Amino acid sequence: MHHGMAFSALTPVAFAARAAKVYADRPAVVDGALRYSYAELWSRARRLAGVLAGHGVRPGDRVAVLAPNTHVLLEAHYGVPLAGAVLVALNTRLAPAEIGYILEHSGARLVLVDAACGGALTETLGRCAARPRVIEAGGEPEDAYESLLAGADEHAVEVADERSLLSINYTSGTTGRPKGVMYHHRGAYLQALAMAYHAKLDTSSRYLWTLPMFHTNGWCFPWAVTAAGAVHHCLRGVSPPEIWRALRRDGVTHFCAAPTVLAMLAEDPAARVPLSRPVRVFAGGAPPWPSLLARTAALGIEVSHLYGLTETFGPAVVCEPKPEWRELPAEQRAPLMARQGIANVVAEPLRVAGPDGADVPADGETLGEILLRGNDVMLGYYRDEEATAAATTADGWFRTGDLGVLHPDGYVELRDRAKDLIISGGENITCVEVESALAEHPAVLEAAVVGAPHPRWGEVPVAYVVPRTAVPPGERELVAFVRERLAGFKAPRRIVFGELPKTSTGKIQKSRLREAAAHLALDQPVTGPEA
Template identity: 55%
Template sequence: MPQEKVYRSELTPVSFLRRSAALFPEKTAVVHGERRYTYREFGERVDRLASRLRRELSRGDRVAFLCPNIPALLEAHFAVPLSGCVLVAINTRLSKGEVGYILEHSGARVVFYDADLEGLLAEAGGIERVRVEDTGGPEDPYEEYLSAGSPEPLQPVLEDEEETISINYTSGTTGRPKGVMYTHRGAYLCALGNVIEAGMGYDTRYLWTLPMFHCNGWTFPWAVTAAGGIHVCLRRVDPEKIWDLFDEEGITHYCGAPTVQIGIANHEKAHRLDKPVRTVVAGAPPSPTLIESLENINIQPLHVYGLTETYGPITACVRQDGWEDLTTEERARLVARQGQGYVTSEEVRVVDEKMNDVPRDGETMGEVVMRGNMVMKGYFRDEAATGEAFRGGWFHSGDVAVWHPDGYVEIRDRSKDVIISGGENISTIEVEQAVVSHPAVLECAVVAIPDERWGERPKAFVTLKKGREATQEEIIEHCRGRIARFKAPAKVEFVEELPKTSTGKVQKFVLREKEWTGREKLVN
């Protein structure tokens, strides 16, 4: 009697490429400047890389990539797991010390690195290195590495879909970065969730504005391939180049944090597109003002929410019937919420300290918790941190939110960012949205500053649109007309730019620490 289960195969996103290469062998799969690879060529390049890795490394070994959004990193998302190894895609904007720590902690056997990033390996130790010139020519060491592999289809060695497919390191703003482990099963289901929620199909032309190193590009390397779409690579975010590619390549989809979206919407080349482009927005809650500005140029935003520990997005703010009949501002306020779990996820909850659901009144705040297919396997080599994150059988996000009557959640803050003023909780996100609704404001970040009477008060750090002016008094008065007076900023500081992480998130701790210098605690 056969032992193999005819009705089951282990889920892995590597299978998406095998299918698309079989169905669309001559269809363009990858665009990178003047280079074009068909799905047949894409598949052969992946098999070459995978076969050589399997020949030289052992099953389960970690393989690191330190590259921007180029074909080599896209190929790694399929080749490394196909070889039986684990992918470690490293943030290209880290310091050399942080890169060295990640390589050491992950135990990576080899690192493939872009030529422009060689300096980041100064503290990488004696690890094997493969240089990527990103030319596509035979003189490129990466291409030489591929040439020693076989283009013949490689048979998978996956035995259990819960095996680790990749390790993604957190930003480490509160200590050493933690290695978040993804599984083949989770990556497969998250990718399909993205295909569904982002509305991708065989005509998808996806622009790589989101770093592939960030949560494995929110699993879009696998998702776009599952849809048989075209990957348009981009080494760095350049709004001018993005607008050129919108027009030249017929882009249908892209992803980006609000700061990326702001640069696109406000660029001098910005114009209303003939055909709608779908963008997936996450990383920080987009303001209604940003959502309105995107819609005005025919970019349709899908607001999603998640963390590194949830493969990137785990919820989507799906538009409901009747929303299109609302005013632009009313609709934008609804779309700016975080929504509910993906079709491949479970419903996320908002709970109090005893893990009880908070009332669905849109006012009572609690912590967002989640579980299921789209939650990480755990932290690599850190059982204590894994246990703490999974207490009570749910993953604890650390995000403070309210639960609305329609079931949608709305993030009000990170727990550490909530301002407690005179006993009242103030959401920095709510204040930021009020500030950026001023026509002269480009971006804003709000943090708590010490106040002798109230303990803490909000302060807004503001960048202005090119050629626009505003005063502190104007901004504060504008906010008082939109939110409760006690929530309005006590002070406004105009800056050239806000401190940000490599993925576009504002580093509020940098602003906060400056304001609390000389005090023992960052609370009052």
């Protein structure tokens, strides 16, 4: 037996322990009127672990949290694992039936709930067979969470195995029942460091919580921001005026968002005046259109694009801008910036594989499925071996189900979800390219393209467009605009104006649009007979 230096299991909880020593008096959390230092955050997390243990939570038990981005959900990212338990952060916008399914499937022992979400939880628990215990935070007249915390002893369970279960994140379920993605301590630790590194976080940074923490544990930023000794600036909901206020008045330096949120910010009246100093933003969830990147850049919002899934602890792939891109004119630089990029610093280099499982040539043209492997890939789906096996190749690569091409420089470019590929008259059309073309039109705020069944072509593209103007542009005008940019068969056969259905995490619900598009009469092209 080799008795050398001790080594410690990697766990993101360690970042808070370290911060409590090295950043003890530095500000850790700003949440409305509340302010906590790193020493206080650590003490509160350990007392939360004590509260949980006192409520019968044992190592390995699941603890659910239903709350917006408040200090309570942030503290749970430390207090739950300190109790040896597994964190299940619940999507606050789910219907009671969906929350009920997750509570039962995960077997949650206890639920920590924000008073604002109390109604939904009460309705949910009315249907649950097994009733977990409930602790409410922020209630009137007394805050049960604060009272319990005040009276609790500090408690901590050592992490023995760094590959043990840290959290379960239920996917937004665009394809049926939500699946519980299992995160391990090691992966979250390394992914948090990758995020801090790629975002260039340090002790002078102030991170605004625009991205929901219930979404892939906030891309591991609850741990990344703490590792850097930066400030967590909590935000209860996405409101463009509030975000602009935080950027201008509170000195926020970083935030993460879906492209939808960036579009909302760019549209807000406050956007008329650019920021006096740049703000770094990570965007993910869908490829941001080059035209949107150009608009945010003019506002002083520097967007880096990322790609990942719940199964990969959030962003596994980063569009790391190359220094030489800076010299390029904007119209050449924008498409490069909209690529998904390269594996992050802790991930294995990614692969793009064809139907035979072999790597496609790195020619920027041959389509294949993006495969990921490494430290920031999930343990598997909780209590679902069949789904885990289906998502894994024989040699252990995670199958993303996303189609892309590999450029000669190793940067991957997403072309579509496998099911979002439109095959029209034997020709492949990727929804992203049609959406990007539509988004270049000055009267288009947002566009989503889906395939609709067609008697002759098999499928044709249909576009759903959110207009930027009170009077929407003409359907013909937009179709002609796309035809100027893309092959004729890629132009939408029909354009429907209105709002887009979205999941709670801001992803456009393509499945609902596909259903709607299936009922449109598409025999007659918009622009008269085919040229």
